[in-house]
Amino acid sequence: MSLFKAAALAVTIGSLALGGTAIAQEKSYVIGVSVPTADHGWTGGVNFFAQQAVDRLSKAYPNLSFVLTSAPDSTKQAADLEDMVTTRNIDGLVILPGDPDAMTSSIKKVKDAGKWVTVVDRALSQPGIEDLYVAGDNPGLGTTTANYFKEALPDGGNIVILRGAPIPIDAQRVDAFMAGIEGTDIKVLDSQFANWNRDDGYKIMQDFLTKYDKIDAVWAQDDDTLVGVLKALKEAGRDKEMWSVGGAGMNQIIKMVEAGDPAVPVDVSYNPNMVATAIDLTALHFVAGAQVDGRFIINSTLITKDNAAEFDYENTPF
Numbered sequence: 001m002s003l004f005k006a007a008a009l010a011v012t013i014g015s016l017a018l019g020g021t022a023i024a025q026e027k028s029y030v031i032g033v034s035v036p037t038a039d040h041g042w043t044g045g046v047n048f049f050a051q052q053a054v055d056r057l058s059k060a061y062p063n064l065s066f067v068l069t070s071a072p073d074s075t076k077q078a079a080d081l082e083d084m085v086t087t088r089n090i091d092g093l094v095i096l097p098g099d100p101d102a103m104t105s106s107i108k109k110v111k112d113a114g115k116w117v118t119v120v121d122r123a124l125s126q127p128g129i130e131d132l133y134v135a136g137d138n139p140g141l142g143t144t145t146a147n148y149f150k151e152a153l154p155d156g157g158n159i160v161i162l163r164g165a166p167i168p169i170d171a172q173r174v175d176a177f178m179a180g181i182e183g184t185d186i187k188v189l190d191s192q193f194a195n196w197n198r199d200d201g202y203k204i205m206q207d208f209l210t211k212y213d214k215i216d217a218v219w220a221q222d223d224d225t226l227v228g229v230l231k232a233l234k235e236a237g238r239d240k241e242m243w244s245v246g247g248a249g250m251n252q253i254i255k256m257v258e259a260g261d262p263a264v265p266v267d268v269s270y271n272p273n274m275v276a277t278a279i280d281l282t283a284l285h286f287v288a289g290a291q292v293d294g295r296f297i298i299n300s301t302l303i304t305k306d307n308a309a310e311f312d313y314e315n316t317p318f
Contacts, residue, residue, distance in 0.1 A: 028063045029091045029286040032084035033279060036098035037072040040197055040224045042248050045272030045318030046096060053276040057283050064283060074102035081106050085113050092116035092286060094278050100167060101125045116285060120278045123168050131293045132285075134278035136270040138172040141247055141300035144268050145219060146180025148245065148302060152265070156185020157216030160208045162194040162201055162225050173221060173247075189215065194225045201228030209236050217243050223250035223267065230263060239263055248272070249303065249311050250318055258308035267303040269311060272318055274298055 033054060038044035047070055054066040067088045071077035077098055084090045093110050097103035100122040108129050111117045119130040149159070161177075164170035174191075181188075189212050194200040201220060208215065209232060220226040226246030233239040243263060246253055248270040256264040281292045303311050 028065065030065050030067065030088060031279070031282060031286070032081070032088065032090040032093045032095075033066055033068045033275075034077055034080050034084070034093065034095040034097075035068075035070050035275065036077070036096060037070045039072070041250055041318045042196065042222070042224060042270075042272050045316055046275050048317050049273040049276040050279065053279040057279065061283065061287050064287065071098065074099045074106075077103060078106040081110055085110055085115065090115060092118070092282050094118045094120065094275070094282050096120040096275055097122050097124070104129070116282065118278050118282045120275050121169065132278070132281060132296070133294075134274055134281065134296045134298075135169075136274055136298050137300040138169045138270075139176040140297075141221075141268050141270055142173040142176030142178075143180050144300050144302050145221075145245055145247065146177045148266055149177075149181060149186060149217065149219070150184055152243075153184075153186055153216060156187065158187050158189050158212065158214050159217045159219060160189050160205075160212070160215055161191040162204055162218070162220045162222075162229065163191060164193065164196045164221055164225075166193060170221075177219065194220070194222075194228070196222040196224055198224045198228035198231075201225035202232050203228075205229045205232035206236070209233070209238060215242050218245070220244055220246040222246055223248045223253045226250075226253060226264070233263075247300075248318075249313075251313060251316060254303065254308050254312050257303055257305060258312065260305050265304075267308075267311075269299070269301045269303055271298075271311075271313075273313075273316075 033050055035046050035050050036043050038047045054068050057064055067084055069080040071080055093115055104124040104126050111129050117130045118132040121135050190208055192204045194204050218229055220229045223246040226244055229244055243265055245266055247268040253264055253267050257267050284290045285292050
């Protein structure tokens, strides 16, 4: 499925839902939606946008009902899926797996039971299980960030990297970033997993500041991590020595970019509202019989002072 076609389908269902118009269907459908418990800002946004989509589509399409669950770990998420299939008799599943490797077998069981499966954000360890995959452009996030670093550090410099978690999307981002800066004089002093967590970001950045006297820039990869990084820099009195780039489009960071704060000159989009796009497209499969199988990859855009207002979503918790 092309990006253009997927985008057009998303606009179609969004327009129908907002207008309160439903395509007449005799058959009713149940869609399960499974997301991780909000353990940091981005997953908080996922929960927020998932609930918004469920509420909007339930009103627009009387023949659609939803089972929305959140899980703190793979054991609970797997149990939720089993309940959706055996007790709630879902027709389709939209899932953002907390740990995609651990959840692959459970998601395959849903598919083997004859259900439509949409996977969001985190690729499964076994390809070909899902009918639809919706995600941000993870390699693109790395490449977009690398391009900015090359532009901002034309003569090279010392940088540190705070990675996400040891799962495929982190590797995609970091591999693309490293490929992007290859052949430059940008030197990576250190790289540690911060689990997309502000507390981990704070502690790791404190360690980096102790180990390295000269750091020119920080790639935090994630805006939650970036909040911890900025706290560590300020407390150490080194916030004027370097600039930092996160990712995802947290409202707090977008406002700093919009204000021209030199500590955070840019951000890179990876918005949690992708889960709403996934739910919209899945609903369209059932209510309109539209072909939406394939991959829908949302661009990772460089957010600057000039375009930050476009990414300033005031009502989100992220």
